[in-house]
Amino acid sequence: MKQIRNFCIIAHIDHGKSTLADRLIELAGTLTQREMQNQVLDNMDLERERGITIKAQSVRLVYTAPDGQEYILNLIDTPGHVDFTYEVSRSLAACEGALLIVDAAQGIEAQTLANVYLAMDNNLEIVPVINKIDLIAADPEKTKADIENIIGLDASEAPLISAKNSINIPDVFASIVDKIPPPQGDPNAPLKALIFDSLYDAYKGVIVFIRVMDGSIKKGTKALFMATGKEFEIVEVGYFGPGKFVQSPELKAGEVGYITASIKNVRDTTIGDTITESSRPTPEAFPGYKHVNSMVFCGIFPADGAKYQDLRDSLDKLRLNDAALQFEPETSVALGFGFRCGFLGLLHLEIIQERLEREYNLDLITTAPSVIYKVHKTDDTMIELSNPADLPDPSRISFIEEPIVKAEILVPADYIGPIMELCQERRGIYLEMEYMDASRALLRYELPLNEIIYDFFDTLKSRSKGYASFDYDLIGYKESDLVKLDILVHHEPVDALSFIVYAKTAAERGRRMAEKLKKEIPRHQFEIPIQAAIGSKVVARETIGALRKDVLSKCYGGDITRKKKLLEKQKEGKKRMRSIGVVEVPQQAFMNVLKLDED
């Protein structure tokens, strides 16, 4: 056990986590250059494109120290985004240490900080590594000072590396072996293993990623999953070879690897759960297990109603690997049959949407994202509402509570003003500001989640020229003055466009939506009023004038083929429309109307 090191890497997006992981794998000699698919850890296309890791991946490295000692290094990869904080925390719990990668040119970012604190909470030994030292803008000394001042870690011995250009990578191995403690645990005690991730495989069922703390697990072990109460007989155990699973006879205390047990449903293997032996259970499960709840919801509908079943199949497949994805059938008057889907956050939503469109070739219409509101009714009951369409009549509502987050925004001093303004606009409550150094400040705000789920991140980036970074944590619910804003097209409410909004900004939001919708809906034979309403009170109105003229005034011998194509195109366009009452609304209108961009 003394030769094992279990560690993860904490880094901000594009500070070089995946690149360093590649270098470590390369140098440990387990893969040839040719086998390297450049970035082994990020194996989904989408992850590679976005440069972020969505699913935790892990790899076992064999490192031979200069003194000839062999070490087994288990690198446990962690997802790198606010939406996946819980997953990150469980990955961290499987480790004894963490490499903290900091970009020598950019310094520390809010998200890095959040994950460092998470690691500290899990009592991990944190080893700073300063990356990208070969950049012209690199300032390793300042970065070291940053690490010491902001986080309070000793960075004097931090390796100065360039993962991209393979500079000083051996120093990283030395630091891992020297600084990170070997795992502790009793191989003879009852089995106690932590699930930190899982993956669905069509042949083997769910592949469960575990860290064994005490005891051992092997083929045939009758395992009990303590949180779900499910029992399974282990079929296979093994460790993570680079890019593949390698079977081994058993996994012992201190080791990291995987098990399979013909598990059909990824929901039976919730992250953070404890695996033990049915016959000799460990007295206590791991603390910190949380049932992951969706925070953001939206309706997803197939653009072509006939693809409903395809959408269902695709969501089913995605859910196999993504326990955090929830969905249930939903029917919309405007959009037909689809699904109400729940996500960890907005990034999670976007990733699922993109995967559906790209990997499953679906054309989708998504409705406005919503959070869960606690609606207290006058009869003293409370409902948790994730679909604005289900909001009871105002007369039956006593009050509504909305989820509140604590946001930490790390921002260069020059942009403090604009960012504070943004937070105020989004109903933020200022908590405090802390100068990290002369040029950067950490702003803490309390913000309603519904104000940040749509375009907050983009706006934050655009108002800080890309420099501000942000992290958030749900802290609870608060009563708020919220109303449902309905959009009516030709006096028909469009359920897919209803959303819950802060009362004071509702009229303005409604006005902008009506204006946008006016531009999206083509003229009809009759006049179409577009109204934004709160209850029965209309707060904004636009009118689309009636179509008075739609005629090709010339059509002679030379025009026929061309005019026919024009007519076909016009007809084709109508097929892609949705009927709301007697009005045909183009599909993209549903999405475009929600884009309340900076104007």
Next chain:
Amino acid sequence: MRESNAKGMGLYIHIPFCVSKCAYCDFLSFEGMGRDIHERYVRALVREMQYTRGHGGYCTASSETSPPLYDTVYIGGGTPTALPPPLLCAILQEVQQFNLAPNAEITLEMNPSTNQLASLASYACLGINRLSIGLQAWQDEFLRGLRRSHTSTEFIETMQAARAAGICNINVDLMFGLPWQSLWHWRESITQVLACKPTHISAYSLTPAEDTPLWDALEAGKIKLPSQTSDRAMYHEAIHMLSKAGYEHYELSNFAKPGYESKHNTNCWLREPYVGLGLGAHSFNGDRRWRNTMDMGRYLGVWGSPTSDMTQQSEGMAHPINTHEDVEILTQRDAMAEAMFLGLRMTKGIKLQDFYRNFGQQLTECFGHELKMLTAKGLITCTAENIALTPLGLDLANQVFEAFV
């Protein structure tokens, strides 16, 4: 003899030249070309005409049988009268070599200002019996705005010269919905044109086309078109004024004194065959449509070079030469769609029995659903004999047409 031959077919000759391009024009036409290119083009065109004549006009499968009979000829452009008179005469002489029906309608398109008034008599001698004059607007300020190179005075002179030359069947093109044009301006244009007593008037709503100066000016916000409502007011006014003056509104944009409907265009709407010769000209033989090349270099290369001389071609007839592009073979379904959106352009509509005769199927069975929907929307009327656009349908004709494509 095939039935289509018996009924006669159309011949279209394209002259892709103009003195200057108008602001709204997206037709295949070149401005300010020299005498040299005019001559080469006419030489090539004459060759294509001769070749076509020798090959049954492309229109019948069996070119050996008797040559097709042409009952309409249309020389359009561009501006045919942008050609020097001798060259235009050469074309007209070549037209005379076709198997023309005794009462064939032979139309020449022209603008009022082409300094060819003296030649009109020669054209009449060479068979021209109908003129189509592009006036567009009465007010000279609008003509300048549209970059038309004539005035309304020149128009009056042209009308007089035409009549002096013995050509009394005259169409006048007008446009409404022009930038800054008011209903008052439009009424004035109509009144003035009526005073000249043409036999036929076309009234088009200006349709901006991409890549034209007009489009760019609109995009840049320099000019503004009248609203849809004003545009329709002008259209309705035209229908009202012209009907009152004895012109029958026989097609969406066309008005004629009884018996003076354009035969050539009516044949297009009835899907009668026509052959188009010259750069970019379109043809239709009943089963397929095609277009001549739009590439002047290629056109002149194929038809204008000695290597494509008739003598050489007649030796190896295995591969008939042509410059056809974009050949579209029509299915029965395509043909029906065309019959609908072309036939409904004419105010008297489509006779159910004509449709049945052409396709062997009842119109009401083929398009039952569409007819019901369009009737409900008030866009068409259906009787036991025919279907036709309603007055509302005239304004929203595309809403009707698209249902059938």
